[in-house]
Amino acid sequence: MNDFEQLNDITAPLLYWYQGAARDLPWRRDPTPYHVWISEIMLQQTRVEAVRGYYARFLAAFPTVAALSEADDDQLNKVWQGLGYYSRARNLKRAAVMLMRDFGGELPADHAALLTLPGVGAYTAGAIGSIAFGLPTPAVDGNVLRVVTRLCANGMDITKQATKDRVTAALAAMYPQTPDEAAMMTQALMELGAVVCVPGGAPHCTECPLASTCLAHAEGRETEFPKKPPRRARTVENRTIFMLRHEGRYAIRRRPEMGLLSGLWEFPGVDEEIGADGVSDILARWGITALSVAPIAPAKHIFTHIEWHMTGYLCETQGTSDAFLWETPKEILERYSVPSAFRAYLRLLDADTADGIASV
Ligand code: SF4
Missing domain, CATH: 1.10.340.30 (Hypothetical protein; domain 2)
Structure with a gap:
């Protein structure tokens, strides 16, 4: 048959x-x-x-x-x-x-x-x-x-x-x-x-x-039906995202041309979970000093095979760094393609265009 x-x-x-x-x-x-x-x-x-x-x-x-x-x-x-x-x-x-x-x-x-x-x-x-x-x-x-x-x-x-x-x-x-x-x-x-x-x-x-x-x-x-093999477990990657703000402008950078979300824009980050006491060391790598550091609520983004578990900090900085572009929230939201993996942080930017981020 x-x-x-x-x-x-x-x-x-x-x-x-x-x-x-x-x-x-x-x-x-x-x-x-x-x-x-x-x-x-x-x-x-x-x-x-x-x-x-x-x-x-x-x-x-x-x-x-x-x-x-x-x-x-x-x-x-x-x-x-x-x-x-x-x-x-x-x-x-x-x-x-x-x-x-x-x-x-x-x-x-x-x-x-x-x-x-x-x-x-x-x-x-x-x-x-x-x-x-x-x-x-x-x-x-x-x-x-x-x-x-x-x-x-x-x-x-x-x-x-x-x-x-x-x-x-x-x-x-x-x-x-x-x-x-x-x-x-x-x-x-x-x-x-x-x-x-x-x-x-x-x-x-x-x-x-x-x-x-x-x-x-x-x-x-x-x-x-249909038959398919059990789904492979996703890999969890811990990341720390920094919303660096100087005189109302935020730091963004372009992601590498290869790999996940290639060529898109993001807030600076590192591929590890950083506690509040480790923030200044990371910022120092970029030549930046924080005037204040406030934690942002943890966020998660699920890709097909990877999960990002993100810790975040909003940092008022003393100056800027050439490692990044510094743009206003309005410019970032209107002109730059920041993927939805950063949705939680984009929401804060959005709030900042209206009335400033009073607290996070
Ligand atoms: S094709 Fe799908 S919806 Fe239609 S009878 Fe078969 S199982 Fe049901």
């Missing part, structure tokens, strides 16, 4: 359901190749509701491939600020430059050519190809893997590339060949995974157009 036999019966009920159930999302209203590309990159690792506002803001700043190819890096990071995974923004610009140079400023209607663009993997190429160009190219992400493995009660480990390849091949073999239906199929599978065959608990099988076909549902084993 074919492991994915259930897929043979899903097209008609799924497309019919999608036409009545599709959410009204901004990128579905005018699915040009550029719009589909930007939205698909934004939707990687990020929830639909969070993407809505960013999508409009991004298109207002960079309405075309040409505009994106000429984007100022700091402006690009600023527009992306809060979405996280900033390498996505850098790859968008690199790809836009490549599109201008090699493809006449247009996204190519060709799966293999799409795959040559920075930041575009099999999933994104499949999504752009089918949604924007009507190619019969499936887009297999976590949502689709969940739907397919439940439909087929398939116990393959979905974190393995071999599983993605097999699911992609099985879908490609049954994908509708007309452009409109291919475009709809990709979106319908994504939509079903996002709103009906949901992760993290029981799916909404009573609302599912595929319930009569679904093996996991027939066997009452919906929550046994």
Whole structure:
């Protein structure tokens, strides 16, 4: 028996359901190749509701491939600020430059050519190809893997590339060949995974157009799929963050060009937990003397594999140091891309623009 036999019966009920159930999302209203590309990159690792506002803001700043190819890096990071995974923004610009140079400023209607663009993997190429160009190219992400493995009660480990390849091949073999239906199929599978065959608990099988076909549902084993190995524990990194203030201006610096949050701006910090009695030694390394030191409430930020546990201090300083830029809170908030890992400190800056930080 074919492991994915259930897929043979899903097209008609799924497309019919999608036409009545599709959410009204901004990128579905005018699915040009550029719009589909930007939205698909934004939707990687990020929830639909969070993407809505960013999508409009991004298109207002960079309405075309040409505009994106000429984007100022700091402006690009600023527009992306809060979405996280900033390498996505850098790859968008690199790809836009490549599109201008090699493809006449247009996204190519060709799966293999799409795959040559920075930041575009099999999933994104499949999504752009089918949604924007009507190619019969499936887009297999976590949502689709969940739907397919439940439909087929398939116990393959979905974190393995071999599983993605097999699911992609099985879908490609049954994908509708007309452009409109291919475009709809990709979106319908994504939509079903996002709103009906949901992760993290029981799916909404009573609302599912595929319930009569679904093996996991027939066997009452919906929550046994998809299979994946236990999550690796995150590494905890202790950090100390210094909000150094001199005459109303705060010190910021650019992070290294390689590694986590590369090229973005941050408040100075060290990769260890420093007690209040150790602050002056750290500041001395930067040639700075503190007039006052006040602790800031501890903060935590969770990345995919790392957790930052942050201790913080607000220090009024006697002078400045050339090691940093010293800017007003308003300038930092408006012009510099400080990632949301520093959200707790940005909130204090925000308070400072209004009425000064009376206490922390
Ligand atoms: S019947 Fe339930 S488990 Fe099966 S595809 Fe539909 S929502 Fe998912």
